[in-house]
Amino acid sequence: MKNFALKRLSRRLRPETLIWVKNGYPVPVPFQIKLNTLLRHAIPNSDWIETGTYLAETTVALAKNFPQNRIYTIEPAHMLFEFTSKKYSKYKNISFILGTSEQELEKILMNLPGSVNFWLDGHYSGDVTFKGEIDSPIITELRLIESHKGIFNTAQIFIDDFRLFGTAPGYPSKEALIDWAVAQKLNWTVENDIFCCRITT
Secondary structure: OHHHHHHHHHOOOOHHHHHHHHOOOOOOOOHHHHHHHHHHHOOOOOEEEEEOOOOOHHHHHHHHHOOOOOEEEEEOOHHHHHHHHHHOOOOOOEEEEEOOHHHHHHHHHOOOOEEEEEEEOOOOOOOOOOOOOOOOOHHHHHHHHHHOOOOEEEEEEEEOOHHHOOOOOOOOOHHHHHHHHHHOOOOEEEEOOEEEEEEEO
């Protein structure tokens, strides 16, 4: 029965996703599974703000799925910014922004009324990702969102790599994220290594 179920899944899943299922859903989670989580919980017909462009895989997927909306993506690593902004320049609904989220997020928030989705993934994780004064600027990002929540009607917040919080150097604890959501009186959940909560004003 288990093999039959896997065969059915294999017809509609990518190979990396099938391996993930067969291995018991470990972390990190395959890209397509994370993307499906974002699309399922996102506010429809709304702009996105992404921190941490990296190779722009998620950025481009969001641009394709939200063609009528603006995708703002902030990348502090100059090399990654140059690479992605040139490679994906044909996507006119993507705004590539060079800088840290501590520097650039508030500028976007000041001019973003309505509803917005946040994909907060600007953490240092080795390789060519940017390493600033702290490995994860998430607390600063959440405080900026909190201070501007009167500007937008609704905001869906997604924080990637929940497993790393409280375990990786420079990352705040998982409890810090939960405490912030509780203090804001938000319902929260964790799905596929993504911390999710929604602000409704």
